[in-house]
Amino acid sequence: MSVVDVFETMEYGPAPESTGEASAWLQRHAAGFGHFIGGEPRAAGATMFETRNPASGEVLARLTQGDAAAVDAALAAARGAQPAWAALSGHARARHLYALARAVQKNARLLAVVETLDNGKPIRESRDIDVPLVARHFYHHAGWAQLLATEFPGYEPLGVAGQIIPWNFPLLMLAWKVAPALATGNTVVLKPAEYTSLSALLFAELCMQAGLPAGVLNIVTGDGRTGALLAGHAEVDKVAFTGSTEVGRRIREASAGSGKKLTLELGGKSPFVVFDDADLDSAVEGLVDAIWFNQGQVCCAGSRLLVQESVAERLHEKIAARMATLRVGDPLDKAIDIGAIVDPVQLESIRTLVARGVEEGATLVQDAGQCPATGCFYPPTLLRGVEPASTVAQEEIFGPVLVSMTFRTPQEAVALANNTRYGLAASVWTENVNLALDVAPQIKAGVVWVNCTNQFDAAAGFGGYRESGFGREGGREGLYEYLRPAFVRKLKPIPDAAPVHPPRPAAPAHEAGIDRTPKLYIGGRQVRPDSGYSLDVVSPEGVLLGQVGAGNRKDVRDAVEAAAGAGAWSRASGHARAQVLYYVGENLDARAREFAQRLRAMLGVTARKAAREVQASIERLFFYAAWADKYDGAAHSVPIRGMALAMHEPNGVMGLVCPDDAPLLGLISLLAPALAMGNRAVVVPAVRAPLAATDFYQVLDTSDVPGGAVNIVTGERDVLARCLAEHYEVDALWYHGSREGGEAVERAAAANLKRTWVNDGLARDWFDGEQGEGREFLRHATQVKNVWVPYGE
């Protein structure tokens, strides 16, 4: 090409990034990669698989398929190294993490080129986005290691973390997993995705050079089978997974009852909402960053465009024009916007879904001529005229494919945005701050970007609502995922239930008054159980104290429906909720004597002990009334001109399955924090002593608790717990009962990936302030939404 010709065409020409260093590194490993275990690379194994450059199809390296022996060895190394790693001072761990951050920076270009070769993402992205964010993540967490003891007193590491990461951001996801785990004193076995293991293996070499103690980070390569071995292994205390919702669900099921802590960062179909007063040109660039970033293979990709009908035509024209200037091709070219799809399997899946969309009536906007003739490429694509009922509006495509729908009003925008099983991220475009800050909290998503998209930072948590998973990565909120209160280790199993005596009739309690019929409490009304059956409530001495309704599936259904309809409680101010909780305390206090008598009769305890439980319950109500307007979020310090607001939002509808010991205090200990944070609750009271709960609804009735905010269903604990766990409308479930009951809850909860918090069969001392109340409860009663608001006129 002559200079004179280019002067005429003004084309960009090729701008290739050199692969010299990366090729030399691959050449050194031409014999094949083994795992990285105990601080050293192992020899290549017996079963190998190939990893390819998706842009060319060329084989880059051969990797070892991790088998049970490899996973055992890696976990043994991690377990062996963990006590010494946790015993290091925060400062000593900070030094190690700092060294890793520096190692990433010193080898930034090599890491970027290896990533692009293996994954197919444009070098511009691996160089300017992925690798700098990786370094940032280690820097940030070096800081947390330094501050851990002072900022998280009373917490300790979990032990060994098994981490499974996806192929879309191989090194960045490694950093998101490894940095917080190491900072908090855990050791790690990480399995990279089989398509993209190279940057992890290169990182392992950097760890070796940086002097990270042997066994602190171990890497086992392999496919999903290796991942399953790791996630299911008894030696793993914590499973952190990023990947598909389907696999996440399997991991949830498999780890049920194991006591393993779990973080799942799963799929999404994130809305990108454009209002009529948005800067449309900037919104189009936002879409480029949303859906044409990393070939659209981004879990939080803004893949569902919701545009106000009045500007839809203009926006669509602008999008089509912009699509034409996107350059698709060799990912190693510095002037390429869209690189290669990670694997032919993924490419086929994109093609199939797009064809499905067109079949179902969408209009295809696409220029297939934009792609190179060979290699694994897919052009930027817009599907117009998609309706919520279309497959492509519901399913994650995980490719450079945007689907577009219109709305008329902000309310409709929110309804469409939330019309999904997912809840990972959202982007909202408007120049009206009132509108933006009104809509952001209403969208069910862990991250909301206002007038921007796909912004990430180590200081801000990232994670989903609904079937996009649970747990957060990044920020203070992300560290809790790798910590537990130190007292948990010392908890004893709950004692076996005392044998139930056959009831003796003619209980003395009845003699004095009129027969009372405790009912279920649903939607602010006392209702009879659907079953028409009752359960006996018998004192330890075998005296029949009364009968409560035998709640069943349908009662749970009604209770959940009532709770779902009581959204006003979640929207009420903290101050308003505090007043109600204080009032509940006041009214309980007025009837303290009666409640104490009831407890005495049900539990057979001394008057003093019964009175103490009532008093503790009143105090706990005050405790959470106090917290109702004080559990503040945070304004994270992220590197933009603007704010990343970490807002504590209620889970929504919570199931609370209460412990048997301390039937009143246990109930209050779960209900009060849930209510204080704005949740609506369906309560399953202590099975042995439910009358404290059925008496309690009269207190609720007199304390301005709105109907539906609290619902009480008495009955068989594990039957009702299972109904709650399976219910799609229940957002979170706390369970205090047997280990087996907890396991069943966790397994059933996999269906919609609701957040669960189970006692693993362990008994808390509800009278103990450290175990029975505090921020731990508030944290479980809320989820963190990070709202990014860049500003500047």
Place this chain on the structure above:
Amino acid sequence: MQSQDDHEAGRNRRAGLRSVAAGAPGEMGETAHGARNPGMALDLDWVAECRVNRSAVERRAATLPKRRSVKKEWQSAWLLKAISCIDLTTLAGDDTPGRVRRLCAKARRPVRGEILAALGAESLSLTVGAVCVYHEMLETARRALEGTQIPVAVVSTGFPAGLSPLDLRIQEIVASVRAGAREIDIVISRRHALNGDWQALYEEVRAFREACGEAHLKAILATGELGTLRTVARASLVCMMAGADFIKTSTGKEPVNATLPVSLVMLRAIRAYRERTGHAVGFKAAGGIGRAKDALSYLCLAREELGRAWLEPALFRFGASSLLGDIERQLEHQASGRYSATFRHPLG
């Protein structure tokens, strides 16, 4: 030269945009000038609905230079193109005829012949886009550029503040046009933009446009004094509605002159105007662009936002004095493989 319209039409077909012809050749018919912008009635609704999100604009401006890269022959060609778009400028109180003649000589032969030969670019007959001076230097410049197609641009209307009496500002234009200026760089009354008095701004620029006659009007917004990007966008639209042939960022005398974010906003305004009226208005980035790399970023921005057609002196200019020197050094490096030195290139 080959018509830019061909490129443009091709570009538009690829972009799926409705194809709008850039119009008939300019009245004056020379290479540096395209079709005039006749302007349109002031549309205040359009002005009012302007939306610019600063953070998003800054993000686009910051990432674009890293999304595009030109190397080797492509870089040479793009740098030569940048030179062809330079308004080689001297606007100093101590300008003398000697200084201006030196500048004009450089305008005729901006790059040493052997460098152009090494690059195989002699056939381009490369010159800068224009020479830009004060009125008092116009005659000197005009004479020094005789026999070339290089137009002389004159800054006018009480440059740089634009606060002299309106009738004098108009007379200033008339005098410069009469004396042979083919481009008039006017300054707008910033107060009209700052106070949202779009009617007044429109009428002012309209009056200037009439005074220009056949000379092309370049409207300097002095964006560094407009406060917000939204005001920049609105002022851009109003100036185009009033018939500006170019909109230009700065006088070079404001504390902040051309920036990529401001340029992006103005280019998008040009695009919007083009889409609605069919008229192609030029863009001039002036002040603070001293590096070859920066010039490439501006050209990339124009190419991405407006298309190939804007990469011609008829629609794109750099207002710069030191930029050429840096480009010359880069070109010598491309030609020889050796890094260059300032003293190897003739002063302008």
